Amino acid sequence: MGLRLRFIAVELTETEIKAVRYTRDAVPEARLVLPMAEDRDVDLALRRLRSAILQVWPEPSQTVAGIGVAVPALFDYRRGLILDAPDAWPREALSLRAFLTTAFDVPVFVGGLMELIALAEYRFGAGQGTGNLIYLHVGRQIGGGIVVDGTLFTGGNGLGGKLGHMTVEASGPPCRCGNRGCLERYASGEALLAEAAAALQAGEPSALGARPLTLAALVAAAKEGDALARRLIARAGRYLGIAAVDLIYLFNPQRFVFGGELVQAGDALLTPLREIVIERAAPLYREGVLLQRAALGEDAGLLGALAYLLTELRVKIDLV
Amino acid sequence: MGLRLRFIAVELTETEIKAVRYTRDAVPEARLVLPMAEDRDVDLALRRLRSAILQVWPEPSQTVAGIGVAVPALFDYRRGLILDAPDAWPREALSLRAFLTTAFDVPVFVGGLMELIALAEYRFGAGQGTGNLIYLHVGRQIGGGIVVDGTLFTGGNGLGGKLGHMTVEASGPPCRCGNRGCLERYASGEALLAEAAAALQAGEPSALGARPLTLAALVAAAKEGDALARRLIARAGRYLGIAAVDLIYLFNPQRFVFGGELVQAGDALLTPLREIVIERAAPLYREGVLLQRAALGEDAGLLGALAYLLTELRVKIDLV
Numbered sequence: 001m002g003l004r005l006r007f008i009a010v011e012l013t014e015t016e017i018k019a020v021r022y023t024r025d026a027v028p029e030a031r032l033v034l035p036m037a038e039d040r041d042v043d044l045a046l047r048r049l050r051s052a053i054l055q056v057w058p059e060p061s062q063t064v065a066g067i068g069v070a071v072p073a074l075f076d077y078r079r080g081l082i083l084d085a086p087d088a089w090p091r092e093a094l095s096l097r098a099f100l101t102t103a104f105d106v107p108v109f110v111g112g113l114m115e116l117i118a119l120a121e122y123r124f125g126a127g128q129g130t131g132n133l134i135y136l137h138v139g140r141q142i143g144g145g146i147v148v149d150g151t152l153f154t155g156g157n158g159l160g161g162k163l164g165h166m167t168v169e170a171s172g173p174p175c176r177c178g179n180r181g182c183l184e185r186y187a188s189g190e191a192l193l194a195e196a197a198a199a200l201q202a203g204e205p206s207a208l209g210a211r212p213l214t215l216a217a218l219v220a221a222a223k224e225g226d227a228l229a230r231r232l233i234a235r236a237g238r239y240l241g242i243a244a245v246d247l248i249y250l251f252n253p254q255r256f257v258f259g260g261e262l263v264q265a266g267d268a269l270l271t272p273l274r275e276i277v278i279e280r281a282a283p284l285y286r287e288g289v290l291l292q293r294a295a296l297g298e299d300a301g302l303l304g305a306l307a308y309l310l311t312e313l314r315v316k317i318d319l320v
Numbered sequence: 321m322g323l324r325l326r327f328i329a330v331e332l333t334e335t336e337i338k339a340v341r342y343t344r345d346a347v348p349e350a351r352l353v354l355p356m357a358e359d360r361d362v363d364l365a366l367r368r369l370r371s372a373i374l375q376v377w378p379e380p381s382q383t384v385a386g387i388g389v390a391v392p393a394l395f396d397y398r399r400g401l402i403l404d405a406p407d408a409w410p411r412e413a414l415s416l417r418a419f420l421t422t423a424f425d426v427p428v429f430v431g432g433l434m435e436l437i438a439l440a441e442y443r444f445g446a447g448q449g450t451g452n453l454i455y456l457h458v459g460r461q462i463g464g465g466i467v468v469d470g471t472l473f474t475g476g477n478g479l480g481g482k483l484g485h486m487t488v489e490a491s492g493p494p495c496r497c498g499n500r501g502c503l504e505r506y507a508s509g510e511a512l513l514a515e516a517a518a519a520l521q522a523g524e525p526s527a528l529g530a531r532p533l534t535l536a537a538l539v540a541a542a543k544e545g546d547a548l549a550r551r552l553i554a555r556a557g558r559y560l561g562i563a564a565v566d567l568i569y570l571f572n573p574q575r576f577v578f579g580g581e582l583v584q585a586g587d588a589l590l591t592p593l594r595e596i597v598i599e600r601a602a603p604l605y606r607e608g609v610l611l612q613r614a615a616l617g618e619d620a621g622l623l624g625a626l627a628y629l630l631t632e633l634r635v636k637i638d639l640v
Binding site (some may be wrong): 171 | 442453471479483486487489491608
C-alpha cells in the first residue's frame with residue numbers, strides 16, 4: 001500500500017499554477033504548469049487549478065494521500081486562512097482549501113511559500129540531519145520560516161515566525177509595516193537597490209551605473225568586485241548576522257539556511273554575516289550552529305508543499 | 321490515589337534553600353527555609369538540601385510524585401545541566417539532579433528560575449487561561465521565559481528563550497555578553513541605575529540625589545513624580561515594548577506578563593510600553609495580545625518549580 005501512495009504538490013505564483021505528482025521520496029512523476037487566470041476571474045482560476053491537478057493525478061492503481069499547496073501569501077496557520085495574497089489574484093480564490101477538499105476529497109494543506117520553503121530545506125535540502133533550523137529568505141523582501149523539532153513553528157496565534165520585521169535599529173527609519181529599523185530596511189533587496197540608486201545619484205562611481213538597477217545586477221557587480229555593490233551587500237550580511245544572533249538566543253537552532261536572490265552573492269554576503277555572529281553571540285550559544293546556503297533551486301516551493309503535506313499527514317492521521 | 325499525591329518544590333537562592341510540600345492544586349502544606357552553606361562547602365550544602373526536603377516530606381500515607389527545583393542559573397534543558405550559578409555556590413553542587421534522584425528515588429526536574437517563573441505565571445498566575453505566553457522579568461538584569469502550547473520553549477539546543485540579550489540598537493554600546501545594543505543595556509535595573517548616577521553626576525536635579533541609589537529608590541522616586549526617574553523608567557518601557565514587538569512577530573503569544581522590581585513602577589513603565597507596541601506592531605499581529613503585570617509574589621520561584629514538575633510529569637509519565 002505505502003509504495004502506491006502519491007502526493008500532489010501545488011505552487012501558486014502571481015502568474016502561474018504549478019502542479020507536480022511526487023512519490024514519498026520526493027521523486028517527481030508528473031508536472032504541469034498553467035497560467036494563472038487573468039482579470040481576477042475566479043471561476044477560471046479555480047477551473048485551471050482543478051485542471052492542473054487532474055492532469056498530474058495518478059492511475060487508479062495509485063492512491064493520492066493528499067494535496068499540499070504553497071501560496072505567496074500571509075497565511076494564518078491557526079485558522080487555516082490566506083490573509084493576504086498577490087493583488088492580481090481574485091479575492092474569492094482565498095478559500096482554496098475548501099475548494100480543493102470538495103473537488104478532490106483528499107486531505108488538503110495550504111501554507112505560506114516562505115515557511116514551506118523552510119520545511120523543504122529541512123526535509124530535502126540544506127537542513128537534512130537536523131530537527132531545528134531557521135530559513136531566511138533574502139530577496140526583494142525578507143521572509144523565512146522556523147522549524148522546531150521537525151515541524152513548522154507558527155506561534156501562539158498561528159502567525160509567528162515572521163523574520164523580516166525584527167527590529168535591528170530601534171531608532172532607525174520607519175518601515176511600511178509600522179515598525180522602525182526593521183531588518184528588511186537594512187538587508188532586503190529593495191533596501192539595497194534604494195541605497196544603490198541614492199549613491200549613484202550622489203555621484204559615487206560604480207559599475208552599477210551602466211546597467212538597469214536590479215538585484216541580479218547588484219549581485220553580479222559584487223562578484224565582479226564593484227566597491228559600492230560589495231559595501232551594500234556586506235552591510236546586508238552584517239544585519240542578517242545581527243538578526244541571526246537574536247534568533248540564536250531565542251530559538252537556539254542547530255542550523256541557519258539562507259536562500260533568495262541576494263544569497264547568490266555568496267561570500268560577499270555570507271562572510272560578514274558569519275563574522276558578526278562570531279563577534280556578537282556568546283560561544284556557548286553559537287558553537288556548533290551552522291550557517292549555510294540553501295540547497296534547493298526552482299522547485300523549493302513545490303518541495304515545500306510536499307514537505308508540509310508529509311509532515312501534517314504524519315502528525316494528523318499517522319498515515320505516511 | 322491521586323488525592324494523596326504530593327509534590328516537593330525547592331528554590332535555591334544565593335543564600336537560602338527553600339522547600340515546600342504542595343498538593344496538586346498548589347496548596348502549600350509544609351515549608352522550610354535553611355541557609356545555603358557558607359564557604360562553598362559542598363557536603364554541607366547537599367546535607368542541608370536533603371534535610372530541608374526531608375523536613376517537608378509527607379507521612380507514608382501520601383506519595384511524593386517528584387521534586388521540582390528552581391535554580392538562579394543558566395540551565396541547559398537539552399542535557400539537563402546547570403551551566404552557571406551564583407559564585408557563592410560550590411561548583412560540585414551543580415550535579416543537583418543526580419544527587420536528589422539518588423537520595424530520594426523519585427523523579428527530579430531542575431530548571432532555571434526565570435523560565436520556571438514563566439511557567440508559574442502561566443499555570444497559577446497572570447497567564448491562566450492561555451497556552452502561549454512570554455514572561456519578561458525586569459530586575460537588575462532582564463530574563464524571562466516562553467511558554468508555547470503549555471510547555472516551556474527551550475529551543476533546538478535547550479538554551480533558547482533568552483530574552484535579555486535581544487538586539488534593540490545594533491549600533492549601540494557593547495554589552496558584557498559580547499553583543500551590542502542589547503535590551504539589557506537599555507531597560508535593565510543596572511542600566512537605569514548607571515544612567516541615573518551619570519545624570520546626577522552631571523548635575524541634573526532629582527530626588528534620587530538624596531538617597532542611596534537602588535532600584536527600589538528609583539521606583540519610589542518615579543511614583544513620587546521625580547522627572548529623572550520617570551524619564552529613565554519610561555525609556556525602559558519603550559525598549560521593552562520594542563522587544564515585545566519583535567517577540568509578537570516571532571512567537572505570536574497571546575499574552576505578555578511583566579515581573580521584577582522595575583515593574584513595581586506600574587504605569588510609569590507599562591504605559592510607554594503599551595504605547596510603543598500599539599504604535600509599532602501591525603494590528604493583525606498585536607490585536608488581542610494582552611500585556612499585563614505578574615500576579616505571583618515571593619513564592620513565584622517555588623510555584624515555578626511545582627509547575628515545571630507537574631508539566632514534566634504529565635509529559636513524561638502521564639501520571640498527574
